[in-house]
Amino acid sequence: MFVNIYTRLKAFLSLLNMSPILTQKVPLTLALLWLTIVNVNHHAYAIDFKHMPNKQFNVLLFTKTNEWHHKSIPTAVQALQKLADKHYFNLVWHEESRYFNDDYLSAVDVVVFLSTTGDVLAEPEQQALQRFMSKGRGFVGIHSASDTEKNWPWFQQLVGHTFVIHPEVQTALLTVETDKFPGMSAFKKSMLWTDEWYDFSPNHNENLTYLLSVDERSYNTKSDWGKVNGKGMGEFHPIAWYQNFAGGRSFYTALGHLPAVYQDEAFLAHVYGGIFWAATGKNFTELLSK
Incomplete structure (x- = not known):
C-alpha cells in the first residue's frame, strides 16, 4: 500500500x-x-470496483516495473483516467500484483499492462491471469508490456511478439495496415510519428491481425547495446495488432514511450479502441467496411 x-x-x-x-x-x-x-x-485511485457506479465496463490499469521504469507513466495514467471519464468506464490503477487473484479479477473486464517491465507476477498471479482470459475477458498491452514476463511463454503468446531492442527515439513514417478496427480512423493512412521504435521477435501466434507498421526506410534502425544489436525487422515492421487468444481478446500497441504521446488524440483513440474491443469484442467490421 x-x-x-x-x-x-x-x-x-x-x-x-x-x-x-x-x-x-x-x-x-x-x-x-x-x-x-x-x-x-478520481476513481483511478480507488482500490476496487465495489462502490463504483455501473458503467460500460471495468478496467484494471497495471503499471508495475521490475526493470526499466518509463517516466511517461504518470502522464499516461492521467490520460487513461480522462479516457475513462470521456467514454464512461470504470478505471482502477494498481502497481501491486497481489490484485491478480480470482476474487478481484471477477469484477474486471479488461486488464491494461501499461509500460510494465520485467517479471511482475508471481506464479499464483500468473495462473489467475490465465483463468481471467479463459473466461472471455480482455488484455491490453501498451509499449513495454512486450518487455514483460519474458520467461513466461504463455504471456509472450498473449502479447504476440517479444521486445528485443530499439534505437534512439526518432521521427518515422507510421502506416495504417487496416482501419477496420475501433479507433483506427483517427490515424491518417501514413503520417509522421515520433516514438521509440521497438524491434520484435518473430510472432508467437499466427492469428495476429496487424493495425500499424513503421516504414524502416524513414528512420535509422541500427542499435547497439553491446550484447544485443539491432538493425530493424526488414520489409514489414509491425507496431500494433490484436488477436483472439486463450478464450479472450488481446490488443497491443508499441507506441507510447514519450509523455507527449498521451496528449495526442489519434493515439488516445487508438488506445481506447483497443480497450473497447478487448472489453466487448465489438470491432464494427461490417459497419466500417461500408
Whole structure:
C-alpha cells in the first residue's frame, strides 16, 4: 500500500515541477490531504470496483516495473483516467500484483499492462491471469508490456511478439495496415510519428491481425547495446495488432514511450479502441467496411 501511495505522490509532485529538494520539504499533512482528495474524486485511485457506479465496463490499469521504469507513466495514467471519464468506464490503477487473484479479477473486464517491465507476477498471479482470459475477458498491452514476463511463454503468446531492442527515439513514417478496427480512423493512412521504435521477435501466434507498421526506410534502425544489436525487422515492421487468444481478446500497441504521446488524440483513440474491443469484442467490421 505504501509503495502505491509513495509512487502516486511522486507523480503528483512531478506534475508541479518541484525540485527534489523542495519535494522533500512538502509537509506530510499536505501530501495526505492531496491523496484523500484524489481518492474521493478520481476513481483511478480507488482500490476496487465495489462502490463504483455501473458503467460500460471495468478496467484494471497495471503499471508495475521490475526493470526499466518509463517516466511517461504518470502522464499516461492521467490520460487513461480522462479516457475513462470521456467514454464512461470504470478505471482502477494498481502497481501491486497481489490484485491478480480470482476474487478481484471477477469484477474486471479488461486488464491494461501499461509500460510494465520485467517479471511482475508471481506464479499464483500468473495462473489467475490465465483463468481471467479463459473466461472471455480482455488484455491490453501498451509499449513495454512486450518487455514483460519474458520467461513466461504463455504471456509472450498473449502479447504476440517479444521486445528485443530499439534505437534512439526518432521521427518515422507510421502506416495504417487496416482501419477496420475501433479507433483506427483517427490515424491518417501514413503520417509522421515520433516514438521509440521497438524491434520484435518473430510472432508467437499466427492469428495476429496487424493495425500499424513503421516504414524502416524513414528512420535509422541500427542499435547497439553491446550484447544485443539491432538493425530493424526488414520489409514489414509491425507496431500494433490484436488477436483472439486463450478464450479472450488481446490488443497491443508499441507506441507510447514519450509523455507527449498521451496528449495526442489519434493515439488516445487508438488506445481506447483497443480497450473497447478487448472489453466487448465489438470491432464494427461490417459497419466500417461500408
